[in-house]
Amino acid sequence: MEPVTLTLDQPVFILGDHPVTLGMCLFVTIAVLLIAGIPTVLRRQRARQAALEAEERMTALIAAQTEMQGRIAAMAEVFGARQSELNQSISQRIDGMTHRLGASISEQTKATHENLRRLQERLAVIDTAQTNIQSLAKDMAGLQSILSNKQTRGAFGQSRMETIIADGLPMGSYAFQATLSNGSRPDCTVRMPNGQPALVIDAKFPLEGWNAIRNAADPEASRQAAQQFRRDMEVHIRDISGKYLIPGETQDTAFLFVPSESIFAEIHENFEAIVQKAHRARIIIVSPSLLMLSIQVIQAILRDARMREQAHLIQGEVIRLMEDLTRLDDRVRKLHGHFLTTQKDVDDILTSSEKLKRRGASIEALELETAGSPPDAKPEPKSFDNRMGQLKLRVVDED
Structure with missing residues (x-):
């Protein structure tokens, strides 16, 4: 039997109107096989590449792990040393703070004891001052009871005036309750040098009218009390002018003694008309300080007169x-x-x-x-x- 020779361009079958040759079939077959085998190859290549990458990653991971273990060991050593230094530093700081706290507490305790001691001394001073204030309050109550009575009030003003004059003038240059030629008895007469008439000082200040002004409950009562005080002062000024200003026997000016500086200031501030009327009547209203100043002036005049009297002897x-x-x-x-x-x-x-x-x-x-x-x-x-x-x-x- 004679062999059959097949060529690549020999048609194998007809697809539609187009004949399909053997070469075309082989090409299609090879193409199909190639298309079917490419994913497997790719998968194998990808698997090998993934294995290589995994191996490389594992190697890198092992190396990183080894490096990390070394770093952790080094960090552990550093942390141990740092912790030891930190513990030592903390212990030193705690000891220093304990010492400073102990010293500060000791100083604070001493300061507290000193402050308590000073506080006790101040409390003792305060107790003494409170005792003095209570005593002063009793004295003020007694003074108020004295000033509420007209006779005792006059005795109070008289005693204060006598004290100022007795402290400033020598004996024999003044007289208390001396009788004048008209039968009146002023509170004090001061003998002037060179045969000059005596200076008269009156201490009977109408203090009850002034207390009525200060104790007034409303403005109307205060106004009425002020009017009454003004009338009392005017009457008292006329009495001094009529009784104590005697030509040839007394000076043509007399002193009206006010036993309080505050009352003297308020009279000059709120009762200017009374002050002017007293000046016109040749009555000088004087406070304790002004009386003391006047007495010093009189003392200087007396001293000068005595020196002039002794000038020929000198x-x-x-x-x-x-x-x-x-x-x-x-x-x-x-x-x-x-x-x-x-x-x-x-x-x-x-x-x-x-x-x-x-x-x-x-x-x-x-x-x-x-x-x-x-x-x-x-x-x-x-x-x-x-x-x-x-x-x-x-x-x-x-x-």
Whole structure:
């Protein structure tokens, strides 16, 4: 049987109007096989590549793990050292803080004890002050009871005025409750120098009217109390002017003593008309400080008057002192002359003694023949004796 030869371009079957050759079938078959095998190859390549990548990643992971373990070990060592240093530093700081806290607590305790001690001292001072305030309150209550009574109020003003005058003036220059020629008795009369009339001081201030002003409950009551006080002051000023201003016996001005500085200031501030009326009546309203100043002025006037009274005595004493000084000057001058004469005599005596020494030295050296004739040497002892006698006479005269 003869073999059949197949060629690639030999049609195998007809698909539609197109013949399908063997080559085409082989090509399609190969193409199908290739298309079917490509995913497997790709998958294998991908698997191998994934395995390689996984192996590389595992190797890198193992290396990273090894490096991480080394770093963790190094960090553990560093953290251990740092923790030890931190523990030591914390212990030192805790010890320092404990010491400082102990010292601070000790100082604070001392300061607290000192403050408590000072507080106790201040409390003691406060207790003393409170006791003084209570005593002062009792005294003020007593003073209020005194001032509420007209007679005791007058005695209070009188005693204060008397204290100021007695402290400022010498005895005999004032008198309390002295009777004048018209029968009135002022609280005080001050004797002026050079025969001048006496100065009259009145201490009967109408304090009840002033207390009524201060104790008024409403403005209307205060206004009425002020009017009443004004009337009382006017009546009192007229009484002083009519009773105590006596021509030739008293000064033409009298003092109305107010026993309180605050009342004096409020009178000048709120009752100017009363002050002006008192001035026109030649009545001077004075407070304790003004009275003290006036007394000091009067004291200076009295002192000046006493000095003028004693001026002739002082002048006589000065004249006698000058006479004694003149006699002393004469005697000093005479004594100075005696001293000069005595000094001259002493110088002459020294000169003579020097000559005697030289002559004695010449005699001792056997030089008498060359020194001069003997008659010239004899008068020297005589002159020496004469001068010594004169000196003794002068000393006796001086004694």
